[in-house]
Amino acid sequence: DGGITQSPKYLFRKEGQNVTLSCEQNLNHDAMYWYRQDPGQGLRLIYYSQIVNDFQKGDIAEGYSVSREKKESFPLTVTSAQKNPTAFYLCASSKSPGQVLKDTQYFGPGTRLTVL
């Protein structure tokens, strides 16, 4: 059963704490992405990775960090430097970085992070 999994589904964090969101895919996709979604706003790109051990900042990378040690995994760390981290976080993947202009992205179920 192929797909993208994200865990946990809900996450609560105290201010000042770092937290890591998991994203795993078994679709054999090369590219992976992290977005955040806030009410009334479109999805905004945080980071993306087109190959293992390489990643690029998106539009709102400040306060976030990522790693891509395995093709299947692309964890996102929300650091204490992120000023407003409460949001819905979505991980996505696409098949081939070489086809990025026409490459369809598929989304995981998301993690809802709330900072208390």
Added chain:
Amino acid sequence: QKEVEQNSGPLSVPEGAIASLNCTYSDRGSQSFFWYRQYSGKSPELIMSIYSNGDKEDGRFTAQLNKASQYVSLLIRDSQPSDSATYLCAVIRDKLTFGTGTQLKVEL
């Protein structure tokens, strides 16, 4: 000007009617266009992709693209209550850029 613009709605249509969702984009170099459906509290689900001018049909869904007018639309025929969701338009130039979505309500 926003890169991808959609009317936030809500757009209300009666069951069985045609729902028409519209999207405009600012970058003439955009090459790929997508419609995602997002139910409340859930992640976006791809329903249509279109790359060339004209219409593309898939079941009850038809995507229409007009690059000269920088306009892409989604028609949903025989609308059902289960179609009630937010529909996100997304466009690829250098990266995938989303609109803020149109909320569709299909009423019994």
